[in-house]
């Protein structure tokens with residue numbers, strides 16, 4: 001459950017060789033700290049598991065999971081493409097050096113401005129609904145187009161992480177997809193992709209070949225029904241990471257072997273699909289366990305229940321409040337001390353859902369002690385907010401044994417910079 005970038009040295013937590021307490025004193029708290037080495041390690045493990053088995057393969061990193069430019073630059077240098085959910089993510093990916101031809105733009109409920117931006121950007125556009133094609137065609141005819149398929153079922157660790165099936169807001173069912181590809185063909189588009197993203201944080205290895213098979217069956221029927229070939233078929237992300245002691249790691253090599261086998265078996269048996277590249281677009285698998293959130297204890301309340309308050313709450317890390325997600329919380333400076341209390345760990349937000357961990361066994365803690373939230377590299381900072389007028393945290397990277405600040409903590413000056421108070425509201429004082 002603990003990535004190898006985290007170590008307990010004589011009761012103190014170290015992150016890639018640097019004491020968590022030192023990072024906190026250098027950059028303050030709350031602080032997201034990432035191991036560059038671990039991101040590269042995770043990328044290489046998942047990339048090579050697939051690439052070894054299928055050379056016609058591409059990994060597009062899901063920018064939404066971690067939008068720090070240092071993260072993106074690391075992954076670009078590794079050879080990844082980028083999975084972008086909106087124009088801002090296309091801009092970020094471009095700033096990090098990704099070429100547009102290696103970006104897939106998968107928006108949903110797009111505005112015309114977004115479609116126009118996507119078209120001009122040169123990224124491959126992946127449409128979430130058939131009628132979006134007509135709106136896109138107003139800006140020109142893309143060289144290649146892809147549609148997001150809802151394979152009818154999905155899976156995720158929490159209900160909120162299931163992104164396919166009858167209730168999902170994403171993608172289109174087979175019938176609608178058939179209409180969409182037919183319309184694209186009539187419009188003169190000759191190059192096609194096909195996409196799915198059915199859920200996130202899945203640790204069941206069997207799920208991936210099963211959902212790939214389902215998608216490939218749909219792709220086969222579209223391809224033979226319309227006489228089109230696919231340049232790529234994207235099975236999405238969703239590769240899970242253990243957050244809790246009882247969970248085991250996803251055997252990624254086995255997953256890749258089963259997925260590639262199903263993928264190639266279906267291409268061979270259908271015979272109409274061409275030789276599509278296999279695309280995947282993981283976020284969590286690559287960055288999750290490379291990130292630690294450091295927070296300072298602010299107050300300990302001993303009431304009917306014990307509460308350990310700290311300066312990281314649902315504004316800093318939303319996942320516990322949003323999904324009921326579990327994150328391991330460790331006392332970074334008191335790793336070997338006896339766990340004498342059971343407490344709810346809470347942030348400083350005025351919501352009773354601002355509980356970061358329930359009934360956690362912790363040592364006696366006092367204001368100023370450091371807590372470390374593990375597995376926060378994915379959907380951590382990128383989901384943070386200014387709720388309760390809390391400014392955004394800082395982000396740092398550990399690279400080659402040295403710590404670098406990669407995103408400054410937001411200040412109140414930053415926070416109010418874009419606010420404009422109309423003079424008209426002052427009229428009572430005139």
Ligand SMILES: Cc1ncc(COP(=O)(O)O)c(C=O)c1O
Nearest residue numbers: 062197200201237238282283284
């Ligand atoms: C379209 C799309 N692709 C990829 C991902 C990445 O998912 P994960 O982080 O589970 O790999 C997401 C996550 O929500 C997504 O919406």
